[in-house]
Amino acid sequence: MQTNRKSAPSTTPRAGGAASQHVPKNWPTHVPYLRLPSYSKALTGEAKSVLVLAKADLPSGEEVRQVVAPYSNVKITPIRDERHPAHGQYGLFASQSLQPGAFILPYLGYVHDHTETDDKSDYDLSLDRDHGLSVDASRGGNEARFINDYRGVSSAPNAEFKDTYIDLGNGKIEKRVGIFVLRAGKSGKVSKGIPKGQEILVSYGKGFWNERTATQEI
Numbered sequence: 001m002q003t004n005r006k007s008a009p010s011t012t013p014r015a016g017g018a019a020s021q022h023v024p025k026n027w028p029t030h031v032p033y034l035r036l037p038s039y040s041k042a043l044t045g046e047a048k049s050v051l052v053l054a055k056a057d058l059p060s061g062e063e064v065r066q067v068v069a070p071y072s073n074v075k076i077t078p079i080r081d082e083r084h085p086a087h088g089q090y091g092l093f094a095s096q097s098l099q100p101g102a103f104i105l106p107y108l109g110y111v112h113d114h115t116e117t118d119d120k121s122d123y124d125l126s127l128d129r130d131h132g133l134s135v136d137a138s139r140g141g142n143e144a145r146f147i148n149d150y151r152g153v154s155s156a157p158n159a160e161f162k163d164t165y166i167d168l169g170n171g172k173i174e175k176r177v178g179i180f181v182l183r184a185g186k187s188g189k190v191s192k193g194i195p196k197g198q199e200i201l202v203s204y205g206k207g208f209w210n211e212r213t214a215t216q217e218i
């Protein structure tokens, strides 16, 4: 993880994309499933204004996305292969073929600033560096919280974290961290995308693993 970076089903997708009140298969019962980010009450109005914008203020080159949760393009799957370093945990797998560059899903969790950073969280991801904002999915999130790091699993990641803008309706959009299929590998070679059934793997960044090694050595 880049730490520095039920009621009646409704058929109408809403801002955060609630097509139904279903939770995805294998969702843990002790973790709330989120369809929208959960904002800290301690966040300032300025911080919120960085994240929720008028559609007219969409940065150039960006597109506005519609989302519907739960996400039918991914599957939370128990890792049963003993050679996998996250054996006994879960991972997120493609439930359909995903094209190079495709948006997969947003990363949802508790949106907070540096004053509320939980240094022990394995699910905290930078959302806006300039304003010190992060999103922590340890106590609530969506399918994206199950994405593992590629190290020890594959030779390279097949997906990446990038900013994205979600349509909230009423002329508003929201900046979130999105997970996208990599377009090209480090060598510049164009990616083949992610075939159905393959694990979605990102790079958490060296900082994540260095911090964990340092903690274990104390």
Ligand SMILES: C[S@@+](CC[C@H](N)C(=O)[O-])C[C@H]1O[C@@H](n2cnc3c(N)ncnc32)[C@H](O)[C@@H]1O
Pocket (backbone or CB within 6 Å): 001, 085, 086, 089, 090, 091, 122, 123, 145, 146, 147, 148, 149, 150, 151, 152, 153
């Ligand atoms: C964001 S969670 C990923 C989902 C996690 N596997 C689960 O079931 O909740 C991050 C944690 O997953 C595990 N993990 C992810 N990628 C790993 C890897 N390549 N090697 C070892 N552990 C990994 C580590 O325990 C890490 O702290």
